[in-house]
Amino acid sequence: MLRVLDLLGDTPALVMSDLGEVLAQNRAGLLVAGDLRGRTGDRRYLAHRWFTEPATRAAHPPEEHDQQARQLVADLRATAGRRSGDEEVTGLIGRLAAASDEFRYRWAEHEVAVRRARARRPRGGPVG
Template sequence: MDRNGLADFLRRRRARLAPADVGLAEGARRRTPGLRREEVARLTGMSADYYTRLEQSRGSRPSRQMLSALARALRLSDDERDHLFHLVGEEPPRAPHGPVGHVRPGLLLVLDRLYDAPAQVMSDWGEVLAQNAMADALAGEWWPGRNIIRQWFTDPPVRELFPPEDREQHARMHAAQLRAVLASRPDDPGPAGLVAELLAGSAEFADLWERHEVAVRRASVKRFVHPVVGLLELDCEVLIGADRGQLLIVHSARPGTESYERLRLLRVVGLQSMTS
């Protein structure tokens, strides 16, 4: 592991980004250009102390998952992401059976411009690849690197984000989406492994799988229960990337509705969380 090279690369890539480039508020005047260390740490889900040690050539070897999170947070190109992995002595991620999990900078740019709408980039089998600050404020449990289908069937508290009467439909949708993806890419180890894991660990999933329902994720209306702003009824748009394996999910509220006002309040709540 090239600690000095890694530290220099991280510092330089952090310095070239403005808060607006990653969907953050500018805040107080900055003495130096670029993001603050704690902002990069929050975008990656690591502690500020650990990230600081990486930039000071003192950090322990980052995991592959953490390297992918850094690549997303720093908006690295494919070549820059590969260089990041090489600095740590790791082979860059490859995806022979499906789309690469690294989100293209252009798609991240679109995500960051959606400052007033919760939005995520996801794989078609539920992997959260990136999400903006509004998505953090709405559903903070689903950090990049996690799989929403796995969490749904193995971590019941995440269901509290949705009204009880909507949860059965969400469960059916998750199983049907995974069925469609597995049929289209039966040799892809990602979705195949997730199906095997859930069949072994979730009786509910196994029952839904037996129904053989098939559906792909499309535009819909979803209801969310937020602990601060209350019930939100949001239009969910699904935009498919060029490789068809990455989805940009955008949630919006219709102007003039109560949900529209609550979504505006959610942005204030989210900004307060980012600066607290």
């Protein structure tokens, strides 16, 4: 996996798990976003950071916030469907629902989608 990322040269790239945990980053990705691999607990998961840490949203243009929130929840719902009964998934969903009114609202919309890839426009500072 790292070899493929390294072949991308100066193009920042990372690989994420189906729960939004960064598994690998290339050198350019580290320079642009900082090291996102060493987080622990729920901070490992992008959806958790998005709904609980304002600094994560600040790294994205405001006009993308609604789309990003909807996509994160829809993707998490798809993961929950694939991994039915998985305690890691159900635990994350429960903790997010307890921590965020917005997450609960979006979860109740029942959207399901799978994120395949996403290009991101740079905005000052590291990403969430």
